[in-house]
Amino acid sequence: MIYGFGGQEVRINVSDKSVSKNNLNPDFARQWLGGRGFICKVLYDEVPRSVKAFDPENLLVVSPGILSGHFAPSGSKCCFGAVSPLSNGHGDSTVGGHFGPELKFAGIDLLIIKGIAETPSYIYIDDDTIEIRDAAKYWGKGSMDAEKMLKEDLGEDFQIVTIGPAGENLVTCACISHDYGRQAGRCGVGAVMGSKKIKAIAVRGTKSLPVYDLQKTKEVNLAIIKRTSVHPNMEPWQKYGTAMFVSWSNNNGVYPTRNFQTTYMENNEQLDGPELVDKLLVSHKACFGCWMNCGKYSKVTLPGKPTVYVEGPEYETNALCGGNCGFERIDEVAYNNWVCDNLGLDSMTGGGLAAFAMECYEKGLITKEQLEGHEMRWGHVEDFEHFLNMVTYRRGIGDWFADGLVPASKKIGGGSEKFAVQVKGQGMSGYDGRFAPAMLLAYMTADIGAHHNRAWTITLDDDIGRDVVKGKAKLVVYLQHIRPFFDTVSVCRLFWGEVDVTPEEHIDAIVMATGWNDFTLEEAMRTSERIWNLNRAHFLERNSAVSKNGRTFDYPNARFYEEAVPTGPGKGAKLTLEQLDLMLDEYYEARGWGKNGNPSREVLTDLNLTEVAANLEKAGMLGTLISPLPKVRGERYKPKAF
Amino acid sequence: MTIYFKGGGLLKEYLKPDVDAYTRKVETTQGKTIREIMEQINLKPSLVSMAILSGKVIPMSYMPSEGDIITLRPPVQGG
Numbered sequence: 001m002i003y004g005f006g007g008q009e010v011r012i013n014v015s016d017k018s019v020s021k022n023n024l025n026p027d028f029a030r031q032w033l034g035g036r037g038f039i040c041k042v043l044y045d046e047v048p049r050s051v052k053a054f055d056p057e058n059l060l061v062v063s064p065g066i067l068s069g070h071f072a073p074s075g076s077k078c079c080f081g082a083v084s085p086l087s088n089g090h091g092d093s094t095v096g097g098h099f100g101p102e103l104k105f106a107g108i109d110l111l112i113i114k115g116i117a118e119t120p121s122y123i124y125i126d127d128d129t130i131e132i133r134d135a136a137k138y139w140g141k142g143s144m145d146a147e148k149m150l151k152e153d154l155g156e157d158f159q160i161v162t163i164g165p166a167g168e169n170l171v172t173c174a175c176i177s178h179d180y181g182r183q184a185g186r187c188g189v190g191a192v193m194g195s196k197k198i199k200a201i202a203v204r205g206t207k208s209l210p211v212y213d214l215q216k217t218k219e220v221n222l223a224i225i226k227r228t229s230v231h232p233n234m235e236p237w238q239k240y241g242t243a244m245f246v247s248w249s250n251n252n253g254v255y256p257t258r259n260f261q262t263t264y265m266e267n268n269e270q271l272d273g274p275e276l277v278d279k280l281l282v283s284h285k286a287c288f289g290c291w292m293n294c295g296k297y298s299k300v301t302l303p304g305k306p307t308v309y310v311e312g313p314e315y316e317t318n319a320l321c322g323g324n325c326g327f328e329r330i331d332e333v334a335y336n337n338w339v340c341d342n343l344g345l346d347s348m349t350g351g352g353l354a355a356f357a358m359e360c361y362e363k364g365l366i367t368k369e370q371l372e373g374h375e376m377r378w379g380h381v382e383d384f385e386h387f388l389n390m391v392t393y394r395r396g397i398g399d400w401f402a403d404g405l406v407p408a409s410k411k412i413g414g415g416s417e418k419f420a421v422q423v424k425g426q427g428m429s430g431y432d433g434r435f436a437p438a439m440l441l442a443y444m445t446a447d448i449g450a451h452h453n454r455a456w457t458i459t460l461d462d463d464i465g466r467d468v469v470k471g472k473a474k475l476v477v478y479l480q481h482i483r484p485f486f487d488t489v490s491v492c493r494l495f496w497g498e499v500d501v502t503p504e505e506h507i508d509a510i511v512m513a514t515g516w517n518d519f520t521l522e523e524a525m526r527t528s529e530r531i532w533n534l535n536r537a538h539f540l541e542r543n544s545a546v547s548k549n550g551r552t553f554d555y556p557n558a559r560f561y562e563e564a565v566p567t568g569p570g571k572g573a574k575l576t577l578e579q580l581d582l583m584l585d586e587y588y589e590a591r592g593w594g595k596n597g598n599p600s601r602e603v604l605t606d607l608n609l610t611e612v613a614a615n616l617e618k619a620g621m622l623g624t625l626i627s628p629l630p631k632v633r634g635e636r637y638k639p640k641a642f
Numbered sequence: 643m644t645i646y647f648k649g650g651g652l653l654k655e656y657l658k659p660d661v662d663a664y665t666r667k668v669e670t671t672q673g674k675t676i677r678e679i680m681e682q683i684n685l686k687p688s689l690v691s692m693a694i695l696s697g698k699v700i701p702m703s704y705m706p707s708e709g710d711i712i713t714l715r716p717p718v719q720g721g
Contacts, residue, residue, distance in 0.1 A: 232648040232664045232713045236692060245718040248691035252717075273692075274699050315718060456720035459652055462688050483720075497719040498651050 002026050003212040004066050004513035005034075006107040006205075010130065012123060014196055015056060015115030017132040024109050030516065031608075033527055034065030035488045036092045038110050039081030040531050043090055044538045044612075046112075053085035053188065054170055054195035062111040062201070064100030065490030069209055069288070071221050072509040073228070073501050074492035076100060076287035080161075080184040082192040085172040086349075086404055086425035087449055089539030091187025094453075094487045095161070096287035097179035102159035105205025117197040120168075122150070125203040126158075135199040140165060142342035143177035150202055158202045164344020166392045167194035171402040173349035173427065177341060181297070181311025182287075185346035186426065187448050212515030220508065225291060228499040234292065237498060238284065241294040242315035244273030249319065253435045253466075253570030254458055256324040256428075258378060259355035260421050260559060263432040264568020265323040275330045276313070285311060292494060300334045302381065310338040313347075316452075319430030320351030325358060326378025339385050343392045349427030353391060353401050354384050356408070356420055365414040370397045418558040424449035424539075434560060435570030436461040438472040441583045444554045445476070447535035453487070455479035460637050466570075469579045473586035478634030481528040488528065529633060530607040533591075533599050537612045540598060540621055548621050550597030554584055585626070591633055594623020602629045643672050645679070645706045649690075652716040656685055665711075676712065677702040690714045 001007055002024055011020045032041050039061045051057040060082050067075040078100025084091025103111065106127050113123070117132065120139035124131045138146045143164035150160050160178065167174035167190035174190030175183040184190075211217055228234055236244055249255040250268040257265040269275070276296060285295030296314070301307045313321065313333050321327070321336040340347035354376075360366045361376035368375055372395070374386045390398030400408040405427060409420035421428045426449025433440025438457035443450035455476050464472060482503060486493035489510060495501040507521050540550055547553070555561075555577075564574035588595060592603030600623045604613040616622045647666045649657040659666050670679050677687050692715035693700050706712060 232650045233715060235697070236694060236713070236715045240692075242718050244692050244715065248717050252688050452720050459689060459717055459719070462686070500650055500654070 001210050002029055003210050003515045004070070004510070005029055006104045006109045006209065008107045009110040009112070010108050011112045011114070012130065012132070013115045014113060014117040014121060014132055014198060019130045031527070033488050034109060035063050035077065035079040035094070035490045036081060036484065037065070037488045037527060037531050038063040039079055039092050040090055040534050040538070042112060043081060043083060044534055047083055049542055051083065053083050053088065053192055056114065056116045058083050058192060060113040060189070060192050060196060062103070063109060064104050065488055066510055066513060068490035069101035069104035070211070070509070070513050071217055071289065072491055073221070073224060073495035074287055074290035074292065075490060076289055076492060077487065077490035078103065079487060079490065080176050080189040082189055083542070084187040084448065085191050086188050087539065088542050089424070090535040091189060091448055093184035093186040093189050095176065095178050095182050095184040096492060097182045098288045099159045099161055099178050099203065100490055101288045102203045102205045104209055105207050106203055107205065107207050113196060113198065115196065120197050120199055122200040122202060123198060125201070127204065127206055138199045139168065143344040144180050144342050146200060147177065147180060150200055154202055158204045160200055160202045162200040163190045163193050164342060166344040167191055169392060169394055169402065170194055171345065171392055172404045173346045173353065174344050175346040177344060181341055183341070183346065185348060186451055190344055211513055213512045217512045220512065224501060224505065228495065228501065229291065231499040233498050237292050237294050237494070240273030240277055241296045243276045243296065243313065243318055245315045246318050247272040249431065251569065252458070252462070253565065253568050253573070254431045254439070256319055256430055256432050258326050259324060259359040259419060260428070260432050261359070262567045263435055263565050263570045267328050268323060270328055271318055271322050271330050271333060279330055280334055282309065287492065290492065294494065298334050300331050300338060302331060302335050305335060308335065308338040310334055310341060313337040316430045317347040317351065320348050320355070324351055324355045324430070325384060328379060332381050335381055336384055339388055343388060345388060345392065348429060350388060352421055352427030353405065354387055356405060357387055357401065359419055360412055360416055363414070365412050365416055366397060372396060418562070420557050421559065422450055423556050424553055426450050431458060434565050434575055435466050435573040437469045437575060437579070437583065438476055440556065440560060440575065441473060441587060442476050442479070444556060444580070444584070445587055447532060447539065450556065454484055456483070467573065469575070469583050470586070473583055474590040474635040475637045476587065477590045478636050480532060481525050481634055485524055485528045488531065526607065530609060533604060533607055533609060534612060536599055537616055541615065541619060544619055544621060551584060554597055555580065589626040590630065592625060592629045595626055596623055598623035600625045643670055643708045644668070645670060645709065646711045647714055648711060649714040649716065652719065653689060653714055656689055657714070673705055675703050675705055679706070689716055691717045
């Protein structure tokens with residue numbers, strides 16, 4: 001038994017239906033903490049570099065971290081990881097809801113799935129019983145439809161993750177869905193699950209988790225509940241969720257509009273949180289152990305369409321399936337959200353793909369004939385839905401887009417790579433970085449590509465200066481350590497960022513759960529940095545045939561350094577390639593990497609990654625320090641005093 | 643005229659609460675908008691995503707009355 005953990009590592013080879021169980025190694029647990037920490041180490045050590053995302057030797061790794069299932073602020077998360085079909089590097093994505101805790105209650109901290117099933121299957125876990133079962137009746141069904149069928153067949157007390165047709169058809173931005181509308185959306189983890197012919201994982205766990213100091217855990221967390229329940233931010237969160245952020249984003253010139261052509265949208269208040277709540281809300285929805293209930297369950301009735309229910313749209317979907325595709329009505333955006341969810345597409349990259357296609361159509365680079373007689377106009381639900389069905393079922397040119405933004409732009413040509421909005425193949429999150437340079441740097445350097453949850457910087461950009469590029473890199477480094485830490489230990493970061501539960505209180509929660517009395521925030525940040533560097537090395541080793549210099553991969557598409565923002569509060573904002581390079585120089589120096597963007601022996605050694613340094617050296621890819629290694633990498637931002 | 647701004651999270655460091663952990667008392671004049679009052683206390687409007695009075699969202703052009711307690715909501719930090 002290890003306090004805080006379920007205690008088991010389970011390996012399943014779906015090719016031969018073999019299952020093996022081992023006790024979790026306590027040293028491994030302490031060093032990597034769980035969630036994306038466990039996943040990054042398993043992928044680095046066990047997936048040969050020649051293996052591609054859809055090969056049987058790729059692994060789908062599932063891990064709820066230390067605090068998942070515990071009585072900590074929203075210990076609800078579960079992380080899914082694999083070598084990503086988008087980047088050919090480490091990929092991971094985290095989902096809330098109830099799946100992670102249930103897996104812990106079945107005693108599982110780490111689930112490693114290998115191989116390809118002979119026929120469509122699902123993984124059935126009922127405490128110690130683990131079986132690979134036939135999924136023929138669920139295959140081909142939408143994500144949410146399949147979840148409902150499985151609940152009806154197995155019982156409501158099973159927690160279930162599914163993929164949709166997009167995952168079955170290996171669409172590279174396919175997601176893993178859970179709880180009728182939550183997703184592990186990024187990195188194409190759903191496509192990897194589909195490549196293994198696994199439609200779903202269903203789990204029921206009835207065991208208890210061993211807690212080192214249960215009495216203190218109860219006392220401390222009850223105090224946190226009482227304190228945060230009257231926090232001034234709690235009520236708006238409970239009422240509107242992330243959707244309340246839409247107008248702010250627009251009014252501050254970062255809201256992606258029409259495939260990031262501009263950063264401001266007229267009439268944007270029609271997509272804001274109050275519109276969602278007034279017009280569509282059915283009920284609020286919360287994850288395991290959460291009293292914030294930021295999820296908004298909506299009912300959508302559009303003329304000529306079936307009435308659908310969807311969780312959301314939250315901010316990212318609102319931005320990327322909304323203004324970014326030219327939509328101005330909240331009910332239409334919510335319907336688009338449902339289209340993506342049930343097809344099993346990441347609504348962020350799915351929205352990005354649709355917006356890219358709309359701009360290609362506008363510029364005459366794709367035609368009505370290629371779209372099966374349909375158009376691809378801004379703000380048209382029929383066009384949006386038809387196009388994403390073409391992508392999901394790989395019909396016609398939908399097949400190009402199903403392979404991702406970069407492969408599609410290569411086939412389309414006509415300079416379209418300039419506005420295929422991505423970094424490392426990952427479609428960009430819902431903030432334009434031209435008027436927020438640190439945000440752009442955060443996208444450029446994120447280990448999984450252009451994703452906001454590794455670091456979000458826009459208020460920092462605002463405080464230091466929206467046109468300032470110098471001096472922000474070390475602040476981005478700090479955020480890239482603290483923010484993903486919450487995914488590693490599997491609690492919701494909102495309690496940190498929004499209602500003032502401090503990182504130190506999260507460390508206390510870990511100590512109370514595990515009994516690691518010498519565990520500190522400093523150790524947690526070093527672990528987070530170790531994960532970051534391991535993922536970077538993994539990405540470089542896998543992509544060395546393209547370039548041995550990490551810098552090569554750290555640029556966004558050219559729109560972000562060739563075009564000025566044309567309208568709105570950010571009008572005229574423009575970054576140059578030289579400015580991007582300056583930010584990268586500062587960033588690599590702050591990380592203890594070489595000017596080529598590769599980790600140095602010194603920083604890897606300092607992080608106990610000597611074997612990784614040896615691997616990079618053998619491949620001729622070690623970085624050379626730009627200046628003496630900083631003792632602590634990254635710097636916490638302190639707001640200026642007024 | 644006295645009004646109160648409440649704010650937490652990111653805003654706390656800028657709002658400088660003085661009544662309790664989240665509340666700042668502000669002396670101002672009738673007829674000023676929320677935006678103007680924020681500027682009066684050097685609180686950047688860009689740090690506020692939403693203003694709420696008695697549970698309802700109000701525009702930044704709203705002119706508070708004596709004793710109003712207005713909750714200021716910072717940006718979501720990432721969606």
